[in-house]
Amino acid sequence: MANKTALYDQHLAMGAKVVDFGGWDMPLNYGSQIEEHKQVRTAAGMFDVSHMTIVDVTGADASEYLRYLLANDVARLDIKGKALYSGMLNEDGNVIDDLIVYRMTDPGVPGEWFRVVVNCATREKDLRWMAEKTAHFDVALTEQPELSMVAIQGPEAIAKAKSVLNESRGRLIDGLSIFQGLESEGWFIARTGYTGEDGLEIIIPEDEISEFWQALADAGVAPCGLGARDTLRLEAGMNLYGADMDESVSPLVSAMGWTVAWEPENRDFCGRAALEAEKAAGVAQKLVGLVMKSRGVLRGHQKVIVEGVGEGEITSGTFSPTLNVSIALARVPAGTKDLAMVDIRGKHVAVSVVRPPFVRNGKKVFS
Structure with a gap:
């Protein structure tokens, strides 16, 4: 039920x-x-987004715990109420979940408090992972189902x-x-x-x-x-967990590289070593936007063909009610430039490759 x-x-x-x-x-x-x-x-x-999971993180080590748990750095939350978007990664550097964390108390005040909002479909594994990582930290996790x-x-x-x-x-x-x-x-x-x-x-x-x-x-x-x-x-070019990223991919191939706080270099966080190795080897794929002006609708899992470069896959696709064209997010080879083809029921259809978002504040924003 x-x-x-x-x-x-x-x-x-x-x-x-x-x-x-x-x-x-x-x-x-x-x-x-x-x-x-x-x-x-x-x-x-x-x-109604009441299905989202709300977890309060409190205790003397709340800040240091979250600096270890998350790829982004809560030290950037320099005023009360400020929010941060981050991936929570496993040791392989792949995305367990994406989330928002809010600083609920003023920096430097004893008894720090942060509020974390995570996805409902990943609740059990998120809470399990977060609890596992509390070892060696003076911190308490309190879910807020009420x-x-x-x-x-x-x-x-x-x-x-x-x-x-x-x-x-x-x-x-x-x-x-x-x-x-x-x-x-x-x-x-x-x-x-x-x-x-x-x-x-x-x-x-x-x-x-x-x-x-x-x-x-x-x-x-x-x-x-x-x-x-x-x-x-x-x-808006915003990722959906389970479609555009999951535990099989890193933030570096999911258009989430901007959420990884590499500085300071001495901050250890879950998955850092794996991400550094991936970055050093050269990131093989990237998440891009696709726009198809011909008839039809781009859908998840359709194959993307980039001539002379390789193949990729649509992660999310739909018809855009604002733009009246079909749009998608797709993970493609890093060398992909401006044009690609999508296999739609055996027919190769041309698409433009753009940088998301497609729409911001009701207006088209890609060229």
Whole structure:
């Protein structure tokens, strides 16, 4: 039997088509996936993301523990609330999961506290790995299953969210920088997201989420499902765990090299030795964007042929509702340049190779 979020009954009442996602009953759409996508690009949409796993990391060694656990360096979180995107790697340098970590306390204050948000489908292995790596650190890991989370995304998202919140929470939102989150009266409000639009991700006690969700709906924020979330994140060039990266590949071949903090050189982190060896040998593949202007849809696992260079594979593909063309992320040989072919049911179709993202803040951004 699948898990259900506190909003499950409201999803059904709003006409959601519910599917299993990582062991959770989640809304795929509420009617038209394309309309939900366009609502986020032009106005505001909301997503129930309560299936995500929230883990608080506390203790005297919380910072040093995370500096060892993650490829990115939490020492970069130099102010309270600042957020960091990182891969959590195994000793082979491959991606166990990708996650966001927030600094919940001021740097240098005794009893540090960080909040980590990881994917639901990888919960068990993530928690097992994180617990295993606590050895030799004075640190505690506390999962927070009683918390729910809603993402409100789009050019009108912040204004509409503020319209249903009290004055103090509105002031807090006004002061947030992008990729920062702060507490407010038992809520945690972050200016983050997974759509390529501005917006908020708000972590709320489970018993308060239903009223907040309904208030947002009454304010004109469109409920959106997993389908729109996927097309939005792909247009934004954002990786999906299990598709664009997993435990078989490193961040260096998954367009995540920018999340690896090589400095300082004396910081040891899980997978560092393997990544250094891969880098020294020459990274053989890269993750790129593909654009196909002819008819058809690019899909995951289709073969990519680069003449004179080699072959690769599409990791994620879809039809872009914003651009009205088919787009994809693909892992291809490092020598790939501007053009390639995709094998679609035995027919080789030309595609342009571009650097993601495809869309940012509702606008085309590739050349």
